[in-house]
Structures are given as C-alpha cells and as structure tokens.
Amino acid sequence: MRIIETPPDWPVDEAAARALQDELRGRVVRDEPGPPPGTGHVTGLDVAYDDERDLVAAAAVVLDAATLEVVEEATAVGRVSFPYVPGLLAFREVPTVLAALEALSVEPGLLVCDGYGRAHPRRFGLASHLGVLTGLPSMGVAKNPFTFTYEQPGPARGDFSELVADDEEGREVVGRALRTRHGVKPVFVSAGHRVGLDTACAHALRLSPRYRIPETTRRADALCRAALKEALGGRI
DNA sequence: GCGACAG
DNA sequence: ATCTTGTCGC
Numbered sequence: 001m002r003i004i005e006t007p008p009d010w011p012v013d014e015a016a017a018r019a020l021q022d023e024l025r026g027r028v029v030r031d032e033p034g035p036p037p038g039t040g041h042v043t044g045l046d047v048a049y050d051d052e053r054d055l056v057a058a059a060a061v062v063l064d065a066a067t068l069e070v071v072e073e074a075t076a077v078g079r080v081s082f083p084y085v086p087g088l089l090a091f092r093e094v095p096t097v098l099a100a101l102e103a104l105s106v107e108p109g110l111l112v113c114d115g116y117g118r119a120h121p122r123r124f125g126l127a128s129h130l131g132v133l134t135g136l137p138s139m140g141v142a143k144n145p146f147t148f149t150y151e152q153p154g155p156a157r158g159d160f161s162e163l164v165a166d167d168e169e170g171r172e173v174v175g176r177a178l179r180t181r182h183g184v185k186p187v188f189v190s191a192g193h194r195v196g197l198d199t200a201c202a203h204a205l206r207l208s209p210r211y212r213i214p215e216t217t218r219r220a221d222a223l224c225r226a227a228l229k230e231a232l233g234g235r236i
Numbered sequence: 237g238c239g240a241c242a243g
Numbered sequence: 244a245t246c247t248t249g250t251c252g253c
Contacts, residue, residue, distance in 0.1 A: 047243075049244055084244075086241040092244095093243080115242045125242070146242050188242085243244050 001231060003055075004078030004099045010091070017082065017091045018122070025124040027132045034110065034137050034195030037202040038066050041109030044216025045100070045130070047093045048228040049080060056080050057231055058096040059223035061216065062106055068207070068215050074103035075227035086146075087121045090129040097130060110195065110203060111138035112216040117192030117200075119148055119163055119174035131193020138192030139200040140175075141214055145188055150177040157182050158205055163190070176201055180208035187212060 011017040044061045056078055062071040076099035082091035101108060117127030117140040131138030145163065153161040156179060163175035175190030178201050189204045191197045207214035213221075 047244085049243085051245080084243065086243095089242055113242095120242085140242080142242050144242065147240070 001077050004076050004096050006079050006081040006095050010081055014085060017088045021122055021124045024132050028128050029194045032194040034199035037206045040065050041107055042112055042216055043108035044112050044220035045097055046114045046217055046220035046224050048224040050228060054080050055231060056096050057224045057228035058100040059220045059227060060100040060104055061219040061223055062108060063216055072104055072106050073223055074100045076100040077231045089115055090126040108136055111136050112214060113140045114217050116140040116142050117190040119190035121167055123169055127192030137194040139195050140190045140192055141204050142188040153177050153179050153186055155183050163188055178204055181212050184212050
C-alpha cells in the first residue's frame with residue numbers, strides 16, 4: 001500500500017495550525033438541520049497510530065443509515081503529520097482521513113468522527129475541520145469530556161445533559177453528554193458542519209443500538225487497526 | 237509556574 | 244492513541 005504524503009503546505013508548528021483553524025472556522029455552516037436520521041449514508045472515520053514508525057492508518061466505513069449495514073470501506077496509510085496537541089488533533093489525522101474518503105466510490109453522506117466538532121477551544125474540532133474541507137455534513141462523538149463540564153445525565157438510554165465550554169470564546173453549550181446505553185458512561189456529541197446538535201444526537205443514538213460507541217466508529221476503529229497492522233507487515 | 241487536556 | 248492479563252458480568 002502506498003503511503004500518503006503530507007501536503008507540502010501543511011502547518012509545521014502550533015502557530016501555523018492555529019492560524020489555519022482561525023481561517024477555516026469562519027466557513028463552518030451552522031444553520032442547516034442536517035440529514036434526517038435513518039436516511040442515506042453515514043460514514044464512520046477513525047485512525048490508528050504507530051508513532052515509532054511515524055505511521056497513521058485511517059479508515060472510512062460507509063453504512064446504510066437505515067439498516068447500519070456496511071455499504072463500502074476504504075483505508076489509507078500516511079505519515080503522522082503533526083504531534084498530538086490538545087486542540088490541534090485534526091492536524092494529525094486530516095491528510096490520511098481525506099485520502100481514505102477519496103478512495104470511496106459512493107457518497108459518504110454524514111461524516112461521524114471520533115472526537116469533537118464545535119466542542120473545541122476555538123470551536124473548530126476535527127469534525128468541523130473535516131466537514132469544511134469536504135463540504136459534507138459532519139459531527140463528532142467523543143469518549144471523553146475533554147476540558148468541558150457537564151452534569152451527569154439520567155441513567156436511561158437517550159438521556160442527555162449539556163456539555164458546556166467556559167473559555168476564551170465565552171461560556172457556551174457546545175454539545176451534549178448523551179447516554180447511549182442504560183447506566184453506562186455517556187458519549188459526548190457535538191455538531192460539526194451543516195448539522196444541528198439535535199440531529200447529531202439523534203444520529204448518535206440510532207447508530208448505537210447495542211454498544212456505547214456508535215457502529216460507525218466501532219467499524220472504523222477495527223478497520224484502521226487492521227490497516228495499520230497490514231502496513232506494518234507482520235515484521236516487528 | 238503547574239496541572240489538565242479529543243485521539 | 245498506545246503499552247497489556249486476567250477477570251467480572253450479561
């Protein structure tokens with residue numbers, strides 16, 4: 001498998017990355033409700049790393065939103081394009097994720113990212129970033145509350161509470177802590193591009209009929225790990 | 237200055 | 244994210 005090149009103009013330091021976020025954040029569309037849950041395609045995105053060998057494997061798994069059956073899968077392997085810095089996660093994953101998306105032959109529909117969208121120090125997380133670059137509706141489902149605060153939601157599946165940011169951008173509801181399984185730790189949902197928070201949560205719930213983590217993310221997670229293994233070629 | 241901090 | 248065995252529970 002060919003290794004995806006990091007674009008030559010990719011940000012080389014934190015200052016450049018933040019500047020690009022500030023430029024792109026103005027392009028996020030926030031006044032569209034988003035695709036109706038249960039219709040069209042939903043695409044799970046995730047990546048796995050091998051920092052030792054400087055490799056990142058990305059997976060895009062397209063599901064039928066109504067049945068959650070796999071429509072198509074694609075992977076890509078690239079170089080790690082940025083160190084992990086909280087708030088700049090996108091710069092680590094975007095080139096390789098875009099390559100995986102471009103390898104698809106069907107329309108991705110709604111992008112479901114493993115991380116945040118609007119819930120971000122500058123309101124421009126991974127999901128927002130990917131949405132703006134592709135023009136596709138996007139949302140984030142994260143496993144941890146990051147720096148945000150929230151009240152414990154009720155115990156029932158579907159119960160939720162506000163995810164609140166209180167930072168340089170002001171105090172604001174940036175997402176929701178959503179219970180996808182009874183009595184289990186909630187997931188943290190935020191809108192990315194061209195999707196509202198209500199719709200994003202409805203999708204997150206539909207995509208998680210059995211486990212805490214949405215099927216989109218679970219499928220993409222398994223696939224990118226397999227792709228990384230294959231890229232490493234057994235020789236360890 | 238120190239600690240916390242999506243993946 | 245990743246390093247890692249067994250183990251408790253449905």
